[in-house]
Amino acid sequence: MIKAYILILTYVGNLKVVLEEMRKLENIESIAVVAGDYDIIVKAKVNSLEELMELTDKIHSIKGVKRTNTQVIEKEIVA
Amino acid sequence: MRIRKKYLFYVLGILSSAIGAIVTIIDTYISVIYVKDPWALCLAIFLAGIIITFILCLILSIPIKGKSIGARIDPSFRKLRLLRKKELKYHLAAGIGNATATIAYFMIISLYKDPSAVLSFFQIVILYLLLIESIAEKNAPTLAEVQSSIVVTFGAILSSFSLKGEINFFGLLVVFLILNPSWVVFSIYQRKLKIMKIDSCYNDSINIRFWNLFFTTIFTTIFVYFIRRDAFYLAFDVLKYWYFFFISMGVTFFSYILYIRALGLGKASVTQAVKSLTIIFSIPLTFILAKITPVIVFESITHAIIKMIGIILVVLGVISFALTEVKAYIFIKAKTGYAASQIIDKIWKIKGITSVAAVAGRYDIIAKARIRTLGKGYERIIRALEKVKGIESFEWQSILKEWEEI
Numbered sequence: 001m002i003k004a005y006i007l008i009l010t011y012v013g014n015l016k017v018v019l020e021e022m023r024k025l026e027n028i029e030s031i032a033v034v035a036g037d038y039d040i041i042v043k044a045k046v047n048s049l050e051e052l053m054e055l056t057d058k059i060h061s062i063k064g065v066k067r068t069n070t071q072v073i074e075k076e077i078v079a
Numbered sequence: 080m081r082i083r084k085k086y087l088f089y090v091l092g093i094l095s096s097a098i099g100a101i102v103t104i105i106d107t108y109i110s111v112i113y114v115k116d117p118w119a120l121c122l123a124i125f126l127a128g129i130i131i132t133f134i135l136c137l138i139l140s141i142p143i144k145g146k147s148i149g150a151r152i153d154p155s156f157r158k159l160r161l162l163r164k165k166e167l168k169y170h171l172a173a174g175i176g177n178a179t180a181t182i183a184y185f186m187i188i189s190l191y192k193d194p195s196a197v198l199s200f201f202q203i204v205i206l207y208l209l210l211i212e213s214i215a216e217k218n219a220p221t222l223a224e225v226q227s228s229i230v231v232t233f234g235a236i237l238s239s240f241s242l243k244g245e246i247n248f249f250g251l252l253v254v255f256l257i258l259n260p261s262w263v264v265f266s267i268y269q270r271k272l273k274i275m276k277i278d279s280c281y282n283d284s285i286n287i288r289f290w291n292l293f294f295t296t297i298f299t300t301i302f303v304y305f306i307r308r309d310a311f312y313l314a315f316d317v318l319k320y321w322y323f324f325f326i327s328m329g330v331t332f333f334s335y336i337l338y339i340r341a342l343g344l345g346k347a348s349v350t351q352a353v354k355s356l357t358i359i360f361s362i363p364l365t366f367i368l369a370k371i372t373p374v375i376v377f378e379s380i381t382h383a384i385i386k387m388i389g390i391i392l393v394v395l396g397v398i399s400f401a402l403t404e405v406k407a408y409i410f411i412k413a414k415t416g417y418a419a420s421q422i423i424d425k426i427w428k429i430k431g432i433t434s435v436a437a438v439a440g441r442y443d444i445i446a447k448a449r450i451r452t453l454g455k456g457y458e459r460i461i462r463a464l465e466k467v468k469g470i471e472s473f474e475w476q477s478i479l480k481e482w483e484e485i
Contacts, residue, residue, distance in 0.1 A: 005445050030483045036476030071440035077427050078434040
C-alpha cells in the first residue's frame with residue numbers, strides 16, 4: 001500500500017469543475033480545498049507506484065488543472 | 080447485502096446510541112424494581128459484567144480464516160492478551176475513574192429514576208474537559224466552546240428538575256462533583272491507552288475495554304467494601320439476578336464495539352455528535368418504562384416541556400461543539416543535518432496535530448492539524464512549530480472544504 005499527497009494548482013475559475021471530476025476518481029482517500037499556495041490537496045491510496053502514475057495521469061487530463069506536485073509518503077503517524 | 084460505507088457509518092453510530100439508551104433503561108428498571116441500593120447494584124453489575132465481557136472477548140479471539148472475529152471490528156485486535164507493564168498505571172487511573180463514575184451513575188439513577196435526564200448529565204463532561212484544557216495550557220477557550228458548554232450544562236440542569244419543580248441539590252452535587260470529574264479522569268486515561276503502541280501496533284480497544292473493566296471491578300469492590308460494608312454483602316445476595324446484569328453489561332459491550340467500529344469509519348467529531356442522539360432515543364423508552372414500572376416521569380405538561388427544552392439544549396450543545404472545527408495542512412521543509420524521524424516525533428507531540436507524514440518530493444514533512452479556531456491554531460501549533468529545531472520553513476494551508484472516503 002502506497003499513500004501520497006497530490007498538491008494541485010488549478011487555473012482561475014476552474015476549481016468547481018475540477019473538483020467535480022476529481023470526486024469521480026478512484027483510489028482517493030480525501031480531497032480538500034485549501035487556501036494557500038495550492039488549491040486542492042488530494043490524499044491518494046494506491047497499491048503500487050504504477051497505479052499512482054495512472055492516477056496522476058488522470059488528474060493531469062482533467063481540464064483546468066494547471067500543475068500537480070506529488071509527495072509520496074514514506075512514514076506516517078495518524079491518531 | 081452491500082451498504083455504502085457512508086450509510087454504514089450512520090447505521091453503526093445510531094445503533095450504538097440506541098443500544099446505549101436501552102442499557103440505561105435496563106439499569107433504571109433493575110434499580111427501581113429489584114435492587115434499590117445503588118452501591119450493591121453497581122458492585123453486582125461489575126462482578127457479573129467482568130464474566131460476560133471475558134466470555135465475549137474470548138469469542139472475539141476465535142480465529143476464522145487466519146483472522147480473529149475481533150479484528151474485523153478493530154483492525155489492531157489480535158486476541159485477548161495479558162496486560163503490559165507500561166499500561167498498568169494508566170489502567171489503574173482509568174479504573175478508579177470508571178469505578179467512581181459508575182457508583183455515582185447508579186446513585187443518580189436511583190435518585191432521579193429518569194434515564195433521559197441521567198444521560199444528559201454525562202454530557203456536562205465537555206465543560207470539564209474545556210476547563211482542564213484552559214488551565215493546563217493557559218489557553219483561553221473560544222467563544223464557541225464556552226457557548227456550547229454552557230448550553231449543555233444549563234440544558235442538563237433544566238432536565239433534572241423534579242416533579243414539583245424543585246431542584247434536587249444532592250443529585251446535582253453528585254453530578255458536578257463526582258460523576259463528571261471522575262468521568263474526565265476515565266476518558267483522559269482511556270485516550271492515553273488508545274494512542275499507546277503495543278508491539279509497534281496501536282493498542283486495540285477490545286483489550287482496553289476488558290482490562291479497564293477488570294480494574295474497575297477491583298476498585299468498585301474495594302470502595303464498596305470500605306464505604307458501605309452492608310451493601311458489599313447485599314451485592315452477593317442480589318447476584319441471583321445475574322441474567323439482568325449479563326444483559327446490561329453484554330449490551331453495553333456491543334454498544335461500545337459498534338461505537339468503536341463507527342469511529343474507525345468516520346471522523347471522531349461526527350461520531351461524538353451522532354452518539355449524543357442516545358438522549359433522544361431514551362425519551363420514548365422512558366415513556367415505556369413509566370408504563371411498566373411505578374416510575375412517574377412527569378406530572379404536568381409544563382414539567383414535560385421544561386424537560387424537553389433541557390434535553391434539546393444538551394443535544395444541540397454537543398452537536399455544535401463537535402462540529403465547530405478548523406483544519407489545515409502544514410507543509411514543512413527540514414534543515415539538512417537533522418533526522419526526519421526525530422522531527423516527526425516532535426511535531427506529533429504538538430496538540431492539535433492529527434497526522435504527520437514524512438514525504439519524498441518538494442517538502443519533507445506534511446502534517447495535518449485540527450483546531451477549534453484559527454486563533455488557536457496560531458497559539459498552539461505555529462508557536463510550537465517555531466520551537467522545533469530542524470525546521471527550515473513551513474507553509475500553512477487552511478482547508479476550506481473537505482471530502483473524505485468513509
